Amino acid sequence: MSSGKNSGGLMSSAGLVRYFDSEDPNAVQIDPRSVVATGVFFGLGVLLLQFFV
Template identity: 70%
Template structure:
């Protein structure tokens, strides 16, 4: 890559960061603890179903 050439990587990603960082009042908000609890319960359910042979 030559010295005079700018790849534009930082500039092109700046718009995406600004887009995804914006707060939306209509967005669904889920507490991270709820997501973790659901994952643990789902994993436990899979283990139980595997144990009983379904």
């Protein structure tokens, strides 16, 4: 049984959620489509290098 003390699991993560959810106007803004496109091009480049080498 619980001794009445809060284990802190959910409460301790609440601060991290607030920290990472905040928008910093000075932060670098990267479009998610650019990240996906970079990954696709990188993968295609690796496949082409394997094919030709």
